[in-house]
Every structure is written in structure tokens, then in C-alpha cells.
């Protein structure tokens with residue numbers, strides 16, 4: 001796969017931290033890579049004049065006529081000419097962004113369409129891709145949501161961020177994909193139609209399974225244009241997450257990225273095979289997962305936190321003029337552990353999300369509805385509740401509370417791989433399982449949350465295909 005020179009994100013963040021004005025001309029060599037990369041459909045060196053040019057639109061203007069949305073062909077303005085840029089107007093140094101076979105001029109916003117190419121022509125589903133290309137040069141930040149089609153908070157976070165960006169006020173570009181897994185979203189399902197988890201197939205394979213092909217197309221046509229990536233998720237299977245970043249904190253550029261989200265907890269999550277986040281980092285694109293709230297719901301507080309975090313990031317990356325700092329930085333947790341139910345029954349929580357707990361504290365109670373035997377789930381750790389199950393009926397072994405444990409960065413490196421996430425098959429958690437069929441093998445291990453499969457059966461399945 002082709003790699004390209006990337007701006008050093010660390011350098012950018014440092015420059016921003018030193019209060020370098022966002023509207024200063026991009027004289028720094030580290031910004032020169034903000035030039036649009038050649039994408040999968042445009043060979044390098046191909047004159048950009050041959051590409052259709054995206055029509056500039058007001059993204060937050062409601063679209064009354066759905067036929068006006070980009071479909072098979074993107075929103076293209078046949079008449080458009082390159083915007084006049086006065087040679088002496090050094091502050092307006094934005095560059096066109098070439099994406100999905102279209103040129104998006106500087107200082108414009110548009111809707112494009114990504115075609116996953118994993119269905120047959122008649123039912124092909126174009127997936128909307130929102131682009132705001134700033135008037136000034138800068139990095140390209142990508143926001144992706146609903147790789148799991150039942151995770152709704154991220155969709156609204158992307159909408160609010162994208163529709164409140166003004167191209168004239170932006171340095172660099174923001175690419176937002178509110179619903180990556182459109183087919184899962186339509187069915188209210190986490191999964192693709194073939195019951196695979198899309199977030200276990202990156203960077204994909206053009207000749208692999210349906211999921212691998214979709215992942216390959218998305219990764220190559222969209223993600224490789226990003227200089228940094230925020231992938232939005234929620235808790236899954238009736239669990240909820242405190243707003244938090246999941247990231248490989250041992251990676252300097254990723255660690256630097258996690259420190260730009262204002263008052264948002266970061267949780268170390270080491271190599272995580274075949275997720276979008278991991279594939280992006282492997283390709284030199286610093287990436288984090290932003291988890292907030294629970295699936296199947298739209299939660300105002302969770303959405304608000306996500307929007308504020310990303311606005312902080314945009315300011316700290318020098319892409320938006322500073323709108324004031326948001327909150328004190330939250331601690332990073334280098335270790336975490338799941339506390340599991342040891343008996344079955346009805347779980348009632350005794351703690352709240354974000355609460356600090358001590359070893360020996362009662363986290364919840366489990367009552368057998370038939371025998372009326374009651375037991376307590378007790379925390380074995382001092383720490384903080386970063387994720388938890390909703391009140392529900394649980395079986396023994398159910399992962400109920402995720403505790404972030406204070407520890408030093410050194411301790412992180414001593415943790416053996418996988419210790420934080422013991423794999424326990426929980427096939428009963430699979431909500432989409434057709435009772436007449438065996439669950440797909442990759443679903444058996446899909447407990448805990450999105451970004452967290454200690455043992456990736458998918459990888460084995462993929463290798464054997």
C-alpha cells in the first residue's frame with residue numbers, strides 16, 4: 001500500500017500549544033503535506049483540472065429534495081471554476097482536497113458519496129461523506145461514526161461538528177462520515193448484513209470477504225486522506241461508557257492526540273487487531289476511539305461531551321481559532337479491568353458511571369428471582385467506573401463493570417497482552433442471532449465493547465478463507 005509523507009502531528013500540536021496563530025501562513029515545512037494526497041482513483045501526478053469539482057454548499061442548510069443528495073455521482077458543479085486566490089493573500093493558503101474522485105476547492109464545503117462496492121448495482125447504497133475544506137492550509141482530520149450501525153451518539157456528534165464548521169474559519173480540512181455502516185444502521189444492527197463486525201476487518205482486503213472488501217474500500221478511498229482520525233463508538237450489549245478515549249498510549253503521536261480533547265478521560269488500549277483505529281495507526285495516521293454512552297440511544301450529555309471534545313481538538317490542532325480551553329485535563333488510565341458477575345440473576349447497580357471506587361466497595365447486587373438469594377459484586381480495585389452494564393438479567397461471567405486503575409506509564413508496559421480483557425465466549429449476547437442458524441464464529445467473542453476483543457477469531461477466519 002502506498003504511503004505518503006505526513007505532517008508531523010506532534011509538531012502541529014506543539015506549534016498550536018505555543019499559541020502560533022492559526023491564520024499565519026503555512027511557512028512551516030511540516031504543513032506542506034496538507035496538500036491533497038492522490039487518492040485511489042486519481043493517479044499521482046494526474047492534473048487535477050481533469051477532476052470534477054465539488055459544488056460548494058452550505059452544509060447546515062436542510063436539503064428539501066432528497067434527489068439533490070449525492071448518489072452514484074457526487075455533487076459536482078460542471079460550471080465551477082477554481083476560486084480566485086490573490087497572490088498576495090498569503091493568509092488564504094488553503095489547497096484543494098482530492099477525495100472520491102472529486103476536487104473540493106479550498107474554502108468550500110460539500111457532500112460526497114462513497115460507494116462501498118459490496119452489493120450489486122441495483123441496490124448499491126451510496127454512503128454520505130461530508131467535507132469542509134478550510135480557507136487556510138492545515139491538517140486533515142477525519143471523524144467516523146456508526147461503524148457499528150446501532151451506535152447513534154456518534155452520528156449526532158459528527159452532524160453537530162460538521163454543520164457548525166465555516167470553511168472561511170477553518171485551517172485544513174475535516175472529513176466527516178456520520179454513518180459508515182449504513183446497512184447496519186438501517187436494520188438497527190451493530191453488524192453488516194453478513195453478520196460480521198466491520199471493525200474487525202481493517203485495513204481490509206480487495207479479494208476477501210464482503211466485510212473485508214467494504215473495509216478495504218473505505219480505508220483506501222477515505223481514511224488514507226486523513227492526518228488524524230477520531231472513530232466514534234458507544235458501549236455495546238446493554239452497557240454504557242463514560243465519555244473516554246481509547247488509544248495506544250505507548251505511541252507518542254497517539255498519546256499527544258489524546259491530550260487535546262479537554263476534560264476527557266483516556267484509557268490505554270494496546271494493539272487491537274484489525275480495528276479501524278489500529279489500521280490507521282499502522283499506516284502512520286494517529287487515531288483514537290471516542291466512546292460515549294450506550295448503543296441504540298441518543299443521549300444529550302454524551303453527544304455534548306463528544307462535540308466539546310472534538311471542538312477542543314480542532315482548536316488545539318490549530319484548525320480553529322481558540323474558543324477557550326474546556327476543563328482540566330482528565331487523567332489517563334494505563335490499566336483497566338472488567339469486574340464480572342459471579343452469580344446469575346437481576347443486576348442492580350449501586351455505583352454511577354464515572355464514580356471513584358475503593359477496593360471492597362459494592363458495585364452492584366445480583367438477586368436470583370426464583371430463590372431470592374442475593375449477592376454483591378465487589379470491586380477488587382481502587383479506581384474509577386469507566387464503563388458498566390445497565391440494570392438487567394445477567395449470567396455468571398457477565399462483564400459488568402470496567403474499572404480504570406491508576407497506575408504509572410511504566411506499569412502499562414509490564415502488563416502482558418490481553419490481561420485486561422480475558423476472553424469469555426458470550427454467545428447469548430448476540431442480539432442479531434437467527435435462532436435457526438449457528439452464530440457466525442466471529443460473533444461469539446463479541447462481548448465487552450466495540451474496541452475490545454482480546455482474541456480475534458475473525459483474524460483466524462480470514463486467514464483460512
Ligand SMILES: [Zn+2]
Pocket residue numbers: 147148151232233234236450451
Ligand atoms: Zn462500536
